Amino acid sequence: MSPLTPQAVTKDRVQPGETIEDEGRVYAVRSIERVVSVLNLLQESIDGVTLKEVADAADLPKSSAFRYLWTLEKSRYVERDTDSGLFRIGLGFLGMQSRHTEVLRERVRPSLERLRDDLDETTNLGLLDGHHVIYLEIIESRRSVRLAASRGTHDPLHSTALGKAIAAHLPEDRVRELLSEAGMPSRTAETITSVDDYLAELAKVRRLGYAVDNRENEPDGRCVAVPILGTRLPAALSVSAPEARFSMRDVEKTARTLIEVAGQITLSPTGTA
Template sequence: MEDIVVEEINKDKKTIGSVIKAIEIIELLAASETEIGATEISNHLNYGVSATYHLLATLKMCRMIEQDPKTKKYRLGIKLWKIGKQAMEQNNLVTFMKPFLKKLRDLTDETANLTVLDNNEIIYLAQEESKKLIRMFTKTGARAPLHCSAAGKVLLAYLPEDKRNFIIERLTFEKFTDKTIVTKDGLVKELEAIIEKGYGFDDEERELGVSCIAAPIFDFNNEIVAAISISGPTVRFDEEANKRFVEYLLNITQEISNELAK
């Protein structure tokens, strides 16, 4: 869990330890790309085996997690997805970001996207479509891998080092095109370049003919909370256009970060 959360828990004597442990189990399952067994969960979180089984049984009964009948291992349940979808719909971040997305869309004439990190993927929270006949479109709530999307790489690059490494170790590096980054070393090198430049680029890494540029959004603690990107056909992302796109994108993301820092 986050250090600040742990500190608050330690100060507040009214908290319930078993609830905290249940949440930590959910977070562990969410961070894993594969199902996890009870013993592995117990060892990873330093919980007693008996307590772990009781917590898992409770979460399973509440449909927060599911158990594979053959392997007996656990994964997140569909109910959590429904809760997450409701949280996304209620998220004030989307309302706040909408005017900025429209501004970016109008400046670039390309589709503008708002994305956040969700375990080992990004999730699209909002989008303002380009008005051009040929344009990019992604459904709200859609997901994309981290290693081959501009927003994914940006969201990963600005995480604390321990969290970044934790996620990288669990990526599968699926190859979508000949330009997809398929190694840890290649991704780490790309993330270093992103931090140096302040933005990330996807040059047909997930889909041929599609390009994307993304930049980070920071909160009042200077922690990354989201990424904004522009996407469109690669033929419209030439060197001259990219310079303009990057300038518009960085100006707007800086404006948003300044507002969030107030």
């Protein structure tokens, strides 16, 4: 491997096998090397890593490691689990994680189809995409009157059960940031439009294990959702139906079924269970 002189760097392209050196000094940027070390560590982890593990991998004090992670989190390249405090790869790498997303969709679809057949109502798989929820999969009810979005469309985080189920497991400062970016417009007379009220609702979601959209996104719609906590993606499952035939008692019963289904879904780095 032949070194390059400063004069050689002015060439249009670097030849294979060449390194860039100046009087014996390799042109490596230490801060970038540390970021790469952090991202490599996160990429190799399924469940997430601790702040100490990040500090050790990057050869940094914990205070400095936290600043690196905070910066990466602001750009959505890192996410922090509020319950465990562990750090994971974020949605900034969604393009790289497209295979994980597709594997998740493939794994969830049979469960959504069984739920639709059992309940005869629409079932959904949603994922956090920017400051909205995107529908990755929708299995529509066969009934002529049904509540269903379209695959690939977006809905608000603040007025949907899917959004609440996902947001309940994000850091509070991240939730506040998302709400600030998207706003909290009133979709119906029941929509939560206050940040404090929404955060209180998320606490309820964490306590119950499921989220409810009770005519908050559609005036005649009701939906129940649960987070999929066994994956590295911020995703959730839901069942939606016209509120006239989906009582709150039905919601509670359906939520228990959804929790069981979500608990069976896992995703490894290779896309297998």
